[in-house]
Amino acid sequence: MTKLPAVSDSGPIMHLSEIGALRILGIFNIVIPEEVLSETANIHTNAKVLMLDQKHKDLARLLTLTDSIQLGEAEAISLALQQGVRLFFTDDLDARSVAGKYGLKAHGTVGILVKAFRKGILSESEVVSFLRLLRSKSSLFITNDLVEWSIRKIKQHSSSKKRRK
Amino acid sequence: METVPAKVTKRLVDEMDELIDEGWYANKSELIRNAIRDLINRTKAERLEAAIKEDVEWGLSD
Numbered sequence: 001m002t003k004l005p006a007v008s009d010s011g012p013i014m015h016l017s018e019i020g021a022l023r024i025l026g027i028f029n030i031v032i033p034e035e036v037l038s039e040t041a042n043i044h045t046n047a048k049v050l051m052l053d054q055k056h057k058d059l060a061r062l063l064t065l066t067d068s069i070q071l072g073e074a075e076a077i078s079l080a081l082q083q084g085v086r087l088f089f090t091d092d093l094d095a096r097s098v099a100g101k102y103g104l105k106a107h108g109t110v111g112i113l114v115k116a117f118r119k120g121i122l123s124e125s126e127v128v129s130f131l132r133l134l135r136s137k138s139s140l141f142i143t144n145d146l147v148e149w150s151i152r153k154i155k156q157h158s159s160s161k162k163r164r165k
Numbered sequence: 166m167e168t169v170p171a172k173v174t175k176r177l178v179d180e181m182d183e184l185i186d187e188g189w190y191a192n193k194s195e196l197i198r199n200a201i202r203d204l205i206n207r208t209k210a211e212r213l214e215a216a217i218k219e220d221v222e223w224g225l226s227d
Contacts, residue, residue: 011189017187042215062170093209093216096216103208105182105223107219108216108220110217110220111221111222111223112224114221114224114225115223115224115225117224118224118225142213142217143210143213146214146217149218149221150217153221153225154221
């Protein structure tokens, strides 16, 4: 299975770690900048740490000033641009908007969990349980309605797949 | 607190006065602060909803 390359900020790494689902990040080739490494220093991941060149360090600093995002998020966006990686993982809504302006495809912890289910790494019951844990156990802000909406979508997907068989 | 200059229509001013007269708010400043707070919260909730829905669609796609 080809692993999609992605850059992550610290949000999804922390939230997946909080619910014991960090292993699913392994379905991607994750790269992180130094600032994200220091923000997630106590979490062990297989993410590769890459240095920003001067031009992209400057861009990261600029993004913190002009777009009011944190340094970790700014460095991650800048690293994605430096490496030509289109996929960017974040749970921060502002970082998500900034990434969109630079042509990146931004997704968060919920998207990663659902993708792991779609790729067969998580069963339906596992993804459902992780989504509920995300609401009850992690520091990610998500409403109960959105968790239940996501679960309904997953169940609809499973039943339409069964019908096709 | 900061002062934010803004122009509003006569009709809005009348409606604000009506709510104040009815006792819902102490004055225009309190009413406007409340309205802005509600707007910010609603916008954040809508952005979160759009992001989660986009994530699920992406997750379930090939």
